[in-house]
Amino acid sequence: xxxxxxxFILFALATxxxxxxxVTVRNLIHAALWLVASLLGIAAIFVMLDASxxxxxxxVLYVGAIAILIVFAVMLTRRVxxxxxxxxxxxxxxxxxxSGLFFASTSxxxxxxxxxxxxxxxxxxxxxxxxxxxxxxxxxxxxxxxxSVLLIVALIGSIAVALPSKQSE
Amino acid sequence: xxxxxxxxxxxxxxxxxxxxxxxxRKNSVAILMGIELMLNAxxxxxxxxxxxxxxxxxxxxxxxxxxxxxxxxxxxVGLALIISIYRRxxxxxxxxxxxxxx
Amino acid sequence: xxxxxxxxxxVSLYDLLGWGLSExxxxxxxxxxxxxxxxxxxxxxxxxxxPLLTIWLERxxxxxxxxxxxxxxxxxxxxxxxxxxxxKLITKEDITPAGADKTVFNxxxxxxxxxxxxxxAVIPFTSTMVGTDINVGILYSVAVGAIGTLAIMMGGWASxxxxxxxxxxxxxxxxxxxxxxxxxxxxxxxxxxxxMRMNTIVQEQQVWFIVAAPIAGLIFLISGIAEVxxxxxxxxxAESEIVAGFHVEYTGMKFGVWMLAEFLHAFTVSxxxxxxxxxxxxxxxxxxYPLLGIVYFLIKTYLVSMLMLxxxxxVPRVRIDQMNDLNWKFLVPLSLxxxxxxxxxxxxxxxxxxxxxxxxILFLVNIVIVxxxxxxxxxxxxxxxxxxxxxxxxxxxx
Numbered sequence: 001x002x003x004x005x006x007x008f009i010l011f012a013l014a015t016x017x018x019x020x021x022x023v024t025v026r027n028l029i030h031a032a033l034w035l036v037a038s039l040l041g042i043a044a045i046f047v048m049l050d051a052s053x054x055x056x057x058x059x060v061l062y063v064g065a066i067a068i069l070i071v072f073a074v075m076l077t078r079r080v081x082x083x084x085x086x087x088x089x090x091x092x093x094x095x096x097x098x099s100g101l102f103f104a105s106t107s108x109x110x111x112x113x114x115x116x117x118x119x120x121x122x123x124x125x126x127x128x129x130x131x132x133x134x135x136x137x138x139x140x141x142x143x144x145x146x147x148s149v150l151l152i153v154a155l156i157g158s159i160a161v162a163l164p165s166k167q168s169e
Numbered sequence: 170x171x172x173x174x175x176x177x178x179x180x181x182x183x184x185x186x187x188x189x190x191x192x193x194r195k196n197s198v199a200i201l202m203g204i205e206l207m208l209n210a211x212x213x214x215x216x217x218x219x220x221x222x223x224x225x226x227x228x229x230x231x232x233x234x235x236x237x238x239x240x241x242x243x244x245x246v247g248l249a250l251i252i253s254i255y256r257r258x259x260x261x262x263x264x265x266x267x268x269x270x271x
Numbered sequence: 272x273x274x275x276x277x278x279x280x281x282v283s284l285y286d287l288l289g290w291g292l293s294e295x296x297x298x299x300x301x302x303x304x305x306x307x308x309x310x311x312x313x314x315x316x317x318x319x320x321x322p323l324l325t326i327w328l329e330r331x332x333x334x335x336x337x338x339x340x341x342x343x344x345x346x347x348x349x350x351x352x353x354x355x356x357x358x359k360l361i362t363k364e365d366i367t368p369a370g371a372d373k374t375v376f377n378x379x380x381x382x383x384x385x386x387x388x389x390x391x392a393v394i395p396f397t398s399t400m401v402g403t404d405i406n407v408g409i410l411y412s413v414a415v416g417a418i419g420t421l422a423i424m425m426g427g428w429a430s431x432x433x434x435x436x437x438x439x440x441x442x443x444x445x446x447x448x449x450x451x452x453x454x455x456x457x458x459x460x461x462x463x464x465x466x467m468r469m470n471t472i473v474q475e476q477q478v479w480f481i482v483a484a485p486i487a488g489l490i491f492l493i494s495g496i497a498e499v500x501x502x503x504x505x506x507x508x509a510e511s512e513i514v515a516g517f518h519v520e521y522t523g524m525k526f527g528v529w530m531l532a533e534f535l536h537a538f539t540v541s542x543x544x545x546x547x548x549x550x551x552x553x554x555x556x557x558x559x560y561p562l563l564g565i566v567y568f569l570i571k572t573y574l575v576s577m578l579m580l581x582x583x584x585x586v587p588r589v590r591i592d593q594m595n596d597l598n599w600k601f602l603v604p605l606s607l608x609x610x611x612x613x614x615x616x617x618x619x620x621x622x623x624x625x626x627x628x629x630x631x632i633l634f635l636v637n638i639v640i641v642x643x644x645x646x647x648x649x650x651x652x653x654x655x656x657x658x659x660x661x662x663x664x665x666x667x668x669x
Contacts, residue, residue, distance in 0.1 A: 003300055008171050012179045019183055019206055023190035028198060029428065033375065035202050036421060038183075042209050045179070048171070049220045054212075054233060056410045061237060064417025064450070066205065066244045068443055071424055073198050073248045075436070077255040088193050089264065095192035103185040107178055115173040116221055123224045125406055127467065130227045130234070140231045147238040154242035158249035164256070 008048055015041030026087050028074045036067045050123045053130065176217035183210035197251050197261045201244065208240040278560035282399045285310060311392075314402065318391050322534050323353035328573075329580050336584040356527075363523035370431040371520070379426030380525050383532035386418035390539050395470045397552045397564025408469035409457050412543055413450065416498065419536065420446045426529070427517035438516030441591055445504065448595065449497040452602040456491040459484045459613050460547045463633075473551035481548045483630040486609045486637050488548040490602055492575075495540035497594070500533055502583040506591060538576060545571035605644060612636055 018038035025031045039062045046055035089095075133139040183206055190203025212233050219229020255261050273286040285306060292302045327342070327350055334341030342349030367376060390412045392402035405411060420443055427439020461467050463483055464475040472480075481488045497504040506516075518529045545551060549571045552564030589597070616636050620629055 005171055008175065016182055019186045022202055022206065023186055028196060031199060031202060039209065042213060045213060046216060049216050051216050051230060052405055053407050054216055054230065056407045056414045057237060059414035060417055061241055064414065064420065065447060066241060068421060068424060068447065069244060069248050070198060070202060073251055075428065076252055077198065077261045087195055089195055092193035095189050099185040099189040102188065103181055106181040110174050110177045118170050118221060119224060126227060126230060127406060130230050133227050133231055143235050147235050150242050151238060154246050158245045161253050162249040
């Protein structure tokens with residue numbers, strides 16, 4: 001058991017426990033805060049995979065913006081009664097069995113396949129290569145531009161949806 | 170070193186937890202949290218495969234960045250929709266939002 | 272036994288500690304973990320004790336701005352005023368409001384300080400002294416600062432107080448909005464230096480980046496002041512704005528921790544400005560004696576901190592809608608325009624120009640952008656004045 005294996009097990013267990021608490025906790029604000037904890041754990045896993053840019057983008061994007069949006073949405077849509085009573089639908093046992101089966105089948109597939117070993121050598125500075133490939137006409141400039149159009153559409157659309165309606169009520 | 174199978178199992182577990190949240194929670198915002206967990210599991214999977222197959226070829230990371238952008242857009246629009254529905258119907262429980270007009 | 276170089280004293284002590292620990296027979300990985308723990312502990316203590324001196328300086332200087340003396344009773348020239356304040360805060364009663372969410376209430380201030388201390392891991396004190404020189408240093412500092420926003424949200428909600436909640440909503444809207452021009456303004460030194468690594472950015476500054484990108488420096492300073500919540504953007508926590516905002520229910524040392532987090536964040540933003548725009552640890556004789564780099568870095572950081580203080584005591588507070596207008600209608604388009612122009616001109620300049628001439632050409636481009644902005648602003652305000660006088664004429668004619 002090398003040090004990095006122990007670290008990975010620690011981070012992965014912490015993230016999975018936090019994710020389990022997200023889906024079972026009754027108080028929604030606590031669920032949002034556990035979501036933040038699991039997202040930070042996922043950022044740590046990215047760092048272990050030598051993808052430091054992805055880790056930083058995850059913290060800026062998810063923890064710094066999306067988690068705050070989710071906390072806002074929970075606060076703006078609360079009534080006093082909503083944390084009382086079961087938070088689970090009536091068929092939750094079916095959902096549990098389904099996800100359990102899915103996890104079991106995927107794990108069996110994973111553990112019975114021969115995966116490649118870690119490639120030798122240092123990964124180097126991926127940020128520069130990533131930046132260049134996202135604007136290279138032979139590489140990924142089209143998905144990049146489409147993603148930016150999607151973001152503008154989402155921006156305008158969410159403002160239009162969330163504006164209070166201007167009709168006389 | 171850490172075998173690739175560990176990362177993939179971790180991502181699968183995270184995906185299944187998100188799946189359970191989507192199927193078994195009543196509140197729409199909780200369903201959205203489950204969707205975010207599933208998307209994060211997918212991104213972990215992509216980055217793990219990128220690292221273990223060919224780190225020189227950054228297509229894995231480019232794919233992951235596009236998934237980040239799509240996830241952010243979807244979360245924003247989804248939350249705007251939920252707030253707008255709450256204004257009209259006074260509820261966010263997914264089972265009570267079942268009629269298109271009333 | 273590694274030699275102790277006086278010119279690079281702290282790094283030599285670090286190596287000496289490592290040699291001493293490995294002489295005890297521990298594994299190399301355990302030795303490096305222990306070395307980093309000790310260095311991190313010393314850095315965190317330095318960060319948490321610096322506000323004592325900086326707050327004294329700030330109170331004295333702002334007092335002189337306002338034609339009064341400032342604290343001068345506790346110790347010579349009032350130097351121990353910080354200790355007196357801490358003792359006062361510790362002895363106050365620690366109240367948790369009824370119905371508050373205890374865990375979240377207590378974690379809020381702690382998370383705020385944690386997020387600010389995390390930024391100090393990537394700031395280069397001198398060419399050989401960086402906590403960890405990751406290749407996305409600048410983005411990391413913005414990312415960890417964003418965790419502080421979440422802490423404020425937690426604090427405002429856990430107080431079980433409508434006004435604290437409203438205050439924290441406004442705070443979060445301000446902090447999240449001002450991250451946009453901050454990141455765009457930080458992209459310009461990244462462009463000029465070719466990397467996001469903090470040490471590389473300092474090393475590429477043969478001419479300070481404030482000459483090649485003054486508008487970017489100004490935008491970063493303004494959005495940094497707004498990110499931290501200092502005046503003129505302190506509508507988040509001023510006593511007359513919604514009863515002191517998100518920390519109204521915090522008493523005693525917990526309130527002290529919120530104040531410490533905000534103050535330390537202001538100092539950290541000054542440090543990042545000094546590193547990225549003012550040349551960090553660069554100065555005469557730094558190559559032979561790297562220890563001088565720390566002196567230069569601290570002088571520049573204190574200069575920017577005093578500039579922030581100057582702005583604080585001079586400019587009145589902005590309203591929430593004025594603040595949003597300033598951000599989305601002025602800072603974001605301006606920063607995007609500066610980014611595009613700088614990128615364009617930087618590519619058009621032939622590569623064999625010296626650093627000085629490149630900076631001069633970029634400086635002239637910035638002057639052109641400033642003139643264009645002032646003309647646009649003049650046109651906009653003329654239209655507003657015309658509309659205002661039309662409205663006044665209508666009202667008068669009734």
